[in-house]
Amino acid sequence: MQRRILTADVVYNGLGTARAAGAVVLQGEGEAAQIIAVDSLERIRQRFPEAPITRVGFALSPPPVNAHTHLDLSRLPYFRGDYLSFIRHVIKSQQQRGLEAARDGLAELRRHGVRVVGDIVAREEVMTLLLSEPALSGVAYWEVIGPDPAEAERIFNETVAKVRAFRRLERPGGVRVGLSPHTPHTVSAPLLQKLTQFAHTDGLPLQIHVAETPFEAALHRTGMGPLAEFMRTFGASWQPSGLSPVGYLASLGVLEARPTLVHMVHVDEEDVRAVQRAGCAVIHCPRSNEALECGRFPWERYAKHGVDVALGTDSLGSAPDLSLEAELSAAAALHGSKASPLALVRAAVKGGYRALGLPPPRINRGDSASGLYIWRG
Numbered sequence: 001m002q003r004r005i006l007t008a009d010v011v012y013n014g015l016g017t018a019r020a021a022g023a024v025v026l027q028g029e030g031e032a033a034q035i036i037a038v039d040s041l042e043r044i045r046q047r048f049p050e051a052p053i054t055r056v057g058f059a060l061s062p063p064p065v066n067a068h069t070h071l072d073l074s075r076l077p078y079f080r081g082d083y084l085s086f087i088r089h090v091i092k093s094q095q096q097r098g099l100e101a102a103r104d105g106l107a108e109l110r111r112h113g114v115r116v117v118g119d120i121v122a123r124e125e126v127m128t129l130l131l132s133e134p135a136l137s138g139v140a141y142w143e144v145i146g147p148d149p150a151e152a153e154r155i156f157n158e159t160v161a162k163v164r165a166f167r168r169l170e171r172p173g174g175v176r177v178g179l180s181p182h183t184p185h186t187v188s189a190p191l192l193q194k195l196t197q198f199a200h201t202d203g204l205p206l207q208i209h210v211a212e213t214p215f216e217a218a219l220h221r222t223g224m225g226p227l228a229e230f231m232r233t234f235g236a237s238w239q240p241s242g243l244s245p246v247g248y249l250a251s252l253g254v255l256e257a258r259p260t261l262v263h264m265v266h267v268d269e270e271d272v273r274a275v276q277r278a279g280c281a282v283i284h285c286p287r288s289n290e291a292l293e294c295g296r297f298p299w300e301r302y303a304k305h306g307v308d309v310a311l312g313t314d315s316l317g318s319a320p321d322l323s324l325e326a327e328l329s330a331a332a333a334l335h336g337s338k339a340s341p342l343a344l345v346r347a348a349v350k351g352g353y354r355a356l357g358l359p360p361p362r363i364n365r366g367d368s369a370s371g372l373y374i375w376r377g
């Protein structure tokens with residue numbers, strides 16, 4: 001039986017830490033090819049001295065997860081500039097949001113070999129599409145926006161009815177329904193608390209954008225700054241808690257439902273400790289953060305406290321494509337020696353599954369070689 005060895009800088013079988021200079025041995029050809037060993041290249045060479053060796057590129061792993069995107073924004077023109085201008089750009093382009101854009105986004109995901117996704121959904125027809133999509137899994141989070149506390153009850157009741165109807169469309173192995181209160185400042189405190197309670201009792205995964213822009217902390221701590229002024233132009237009233245955005249979520253009990261927190265750029269040591277204690281995962285979107293001038297995600301701070309980090313591209317409005325390979329390369333360039341290639345691959349795979357509340361996959365002996373994801377690098 002023909003055997004061949006694939007090797008890469010990083011080999012990750014889904015368990016523990018990834019391995020530098022690892023190798024995978026395949027037996028058989030084409031569709032029938034099976035994985036018969038995963039180990040260091042040195043040991044594999046000794047065990048299979050006759051097998052030819054091919055260097056495939058940067059890494060070999062189970063397939064990665066795009067833990068945060070907005071497929072229904074896939075027709076939004078790619079934007080670079082400050083965060084508040086981006087929000088205006090999204091608001092202006094609402095008519096480009098929807099089903100056709102989501103279909104484009106799905107095709108773009110597939111082009112990059114991604115079949116597991118954390119997607120924020122703002123249109124009912126897009127939710128229906130994702131829940132019926134074959135060969136796609138992950139979580140479709142229904143987005144909720146509602147800054148006015150007087151509207152909390154009405155929006156909450158509508159959300160419960162919609163989400164329960166969506167859940168009737170869930171299929172085994174397919175996409176699950178989740179809930180995404182948009183940000184801590186675009187959802188009022190009573191609505192945030194109701195949504196948290198609902199997620200808790202109905203077992204819904206949560207995803208929230210938190211501490212993305214440097215202006216968000218000022219809004220929460222003092223009620224001042226560019227984001228506060230921007231919100232006032234929409235007539236939203238805002239009472240600052242004096243806490244950080246993460247501290248505010250903790251004070252409302254939101255962290256108890258273990259939401260996955262997206263962006264999390266502007267956080268201090270105490271925020272990260274609170275996130276670690278609550279068992280929340282965090283999603284890093286380096287290219288979007290760079291495009292929207294949001295600053296550098298403190299990778300080393302999360303690593304120090306053992307917080308699970310995943311990678312996401314965010315939407316095509318702030319990322320040039322939905323490639324996890326490009327996202328990982330951007331993270332590597334951004335963090336330099338602070339983030340090892342081994343940790344980055346683990347984040348893109350295991351971190352992604354953890355962030356979506358799904359069991360992480362493994363590469364086992366006897367598995368089909370089609371389950372291997374090759375990072376060309």
Ligand SMILES: [Zn+2]
Binds near residue numbers: 314
């Ligand atoms: Zn987002």
